[in-house]
Amino acid sequence: MPAAPAVAAPTGAATARSPLLSWLAVIAITLGIFSIVTTEILPIGLLTAIAADFRISDGTAGLMMTLPGVLAAVAAPTVTVATARFDRRLMLCALTLLLALADFLAAAAPFYGLVLFSRVLVGITIGGFWSIGVGLADRLVRPESAGRATAVIFSAVPLGSVLGVPAGTFLGDLAGWRTAFLAMGALTTAVSVMLALLVPALPAVRPTRLTALRALLRGVHTRCALLTTFLIVLAHFGAYTYVTPFLRHVTQVGPGGITVFLLAYGAAGVLGNFLGGAAVGRYPRATFALAACAVSGATLLLPVCGRGPAWAVALLVVWGVAYGAVPVSSQTWFARSAPRSPEAASVLFTASFQATLSLGALAGGAVVDRASPSAVMTLGGLTAALMAVAVWWHRAGGREWPERGQA
Numbered sequence: 001m002p003a004a005p006a007v008a009a010p011t012g013a014a015t016a017r018s019p020l021l022s023w024l025a026v027i028a029i030t031l032g033i034f035s036i037v038t039t040e041i042l043p044i045g046l047l048t049a050i051a052a053d054f055r056i057s058d059g060t061a062g063l064m065m066t067l068p069g070v071l072a073a074v075a076a077p078t079v080t081v082a083t084a085r086f087d088r089r090l091m092l093c094a095l096t097l098l099l100a101l102a103d104f105l106a107a108a109a110p111f112y113g114l115v116l117f118s119r120v121l122v123g124i125t126i127g128g129f130w131s132i133g134v135g136l137a138d139r140l141v142r143p144e145s146a147g148r149a150t151a152v153i154f155s156a157v158p159l160g161s162v163l164g165v166p167a168g169t170f171l172g173d174l175a176g177w178r179t180a181f182l183a184m185g186a187l188t189t190a191v192s193v194m195l196a197l198l199v200p201a202l203p204a205v206r207p208t209r210l211t212a213l214r215a216l217l218r219g220v221h222t223r224c225a226l227l228t229t230f231l232i233v234l235a236h237f238g239a240y241t242y243v244t245p246f247l248r249h250v251t252q253v254g255p256g257g258i259t260v261f262l263l264a265y266g267a268a269g270v271l272g273n274f275l276g277g278a279a280v281g282r283y284p285r286a287t288f289a290l291a292a293c294a295v296s297g298a299t300l301l302l303p304v305c306g307r308g309p310a311w312a313v314a315l316l317v318v319w320g321v322a323y324g325a326v327p328v329s330s331q332t333w334f335a336r337s338a339p340r341s342p343e344a345a346s347v348l349f350t351a352s353f354q355a356t357l358s359l360g361a362l363a364g365g366a367v368v369d370r371a372s373p374s375a376v377m378t379l380g381g382l383t384a385a386l387m388a389v390a391v392w393w394h395r396a397g398g399r400e401w402p403e404r405g406q407a
Contacts, residue, residue, distance in 0.1 A: 021198070022141045026149045028194040029133050029140075032096055033156035035188045036126055038164025039103060040068050042184065045169030045262055046177040047244050053177070054112040058245050059365035064119050065241050066365070069358025071123025072130070076351040077213060079128035088132050088202035089195065096192035099125040103185030107178045123354070130350040134331070139202060151277050154331070158273045158324045162266025170259045213344055221337035222348065224394045229330045229349070230356045231387035232292050236323055237360030238367075239299050239380030243316075246302065246373035251312045264313050265320040272324020280325070280332045288329040289391040292384045294322030300381030303374035327353070 043050060043064040051061040083091055102121035109115045137153055138146035168180040216222045247253040247261055272291070280287040298319035305311040331349050338345040364376045 019141075021200075022145075023149075025140045025199045026137060026152055028191070028198045029092070029136060030153050030156045031191045032092060032129060032133060032195060033153060034160055034164065035096065035099060035184065035191050036122075036129055037157055037160030038168065039099060039122055039181075039184050039188070040126060041065070041160060041165055042168045042180060044241055045165045045244060045258065046172045046180060047242075048248060049172055049177045050115070054115075056112060057369055058242065059369035060112075062241055062361050062365035062368075063116060065237065065361035066358040067116055067119040068123035068126055069237075069354040069356070069361065071120050072126035073351045073355030073358070075124045075127025076131045076347050076354065079124070080131040080347050083128075083132075088136060089199045091132055092129060092199065093192050093195050095125045095129045096188055096195060099129075100185045100188040100192065103181045103188060107181040107185060126354060127350060130354075131347045134350075135346045136202065140199070151274070154277065154328050155270065155273055157327050158266060158269030158320075160266075162263065162270050166259050166263040166266060169262060170256075173255045173259065213347060216338050216341060216344055216348060219337060222334070224390070225330065225333040225337050226348070226352050228288060228292075228333065228387055228390050228394075229352050231383055231390060232288075232295065232326055232330070233353055233356040234360045234363070235292075235299070235380045235383035235387065236295060236326065237357045238364035238383065239360075239377050240319075240323075241361045241364050242368045242373050242376050245368060246306070246377060247312065250303070250373055251306055251309055253309060253312070257309070261313055261316055265316040268317040268320025269324035272321035273328060274324075275321070276325020277328045280329045284329065284332055284336065285391050285395050287325060288333065289388045291322045291325040291329060292387040292391065294318055295326075296381045296384035296388065298322065298381075299377045299384065302377045306377075 043061070047058060047061050047064075050064070051058050054061075079091075098121055102118040102125070105118035105121070106115050109118065134150075134153060137149035141149045164184075168184065171183060172180040243262075243265075244258055247258050253261060276287055276291065298315045302312065302315050306315060330353065331346075334345040334349040338348075364380070367376045367379060
């Protein structure tokens, strides 16, 4: 399971409440992450339909993936530092309500510009909620359960792919893409109510300051975590954002079939999350490098073998298992690079991940508009291979992460 970020000392919230209430709070935060992940990547399954509705290119529609990442990268440090002394429960509730508003705006948007504005609100929510929420597990449950609670929270990432995106794609095919966003708005509103009722008051502990972020950026381990995260996320989202055009135009899969393909990918991602989480604590470099190699192999082979549905779905499953291990591997690298500054490490993880996600979607859109979906897959595979080289460089230099008691 992924290593739980450490805090200076547990608060009384975890010990004063019953185990049932504590775990219900963890589930509420997990559902919050699920809503965020699903809303963020929902356009992947609806990209062609949205582009056709507004009469824009697939690459222009890909801006729906670019904008949230850019705003999340800015919002992660900004929101976390600006609200450093606010109750964390209040912030989580406010951010999920903002996400619900974004979903409703997208569902009602009469022109594409309003859809893009809604994605700005999504980005602000991502940056703030992720930076605050992923490090709260050990404030909600007893210390011996913190690792399991963190694994549950991170399971929302692949579940957004295995449940959220295929369900949204199916609903979009059945009743229109606007209905998918409307349903997400309703779900997110319900999650906000759950957070208000189930999460205890969580006063800020050891507020994050900009000076702490600057100090982390000077460390070689943090810089390596930034490099590896940049390369693998660029590779993945540069290619995966445009997997629907690839399946439609290259594999010749119909709308209903795409839902099945994305479901297979998402199910593989759930498996990859738990396999990666189990391995990364003992073998952080090998786990991250193996995931990168598998992403590279799958995306490089798709243009060659992906014209047949059987090969395409098999390669998507490999891709899903591999990428399922990426978020927990990246977060673990950041946590190990800054064991005494867990919230600051979460801020850098969120900011770097989201900034690169947006860059990948933007770069992939430029390639798909000027070349083809197959070219996007090939470039993604080559970039993922570079990430594996970066992991080897970290290992070859004999670099070891600092112990928890070290600065």
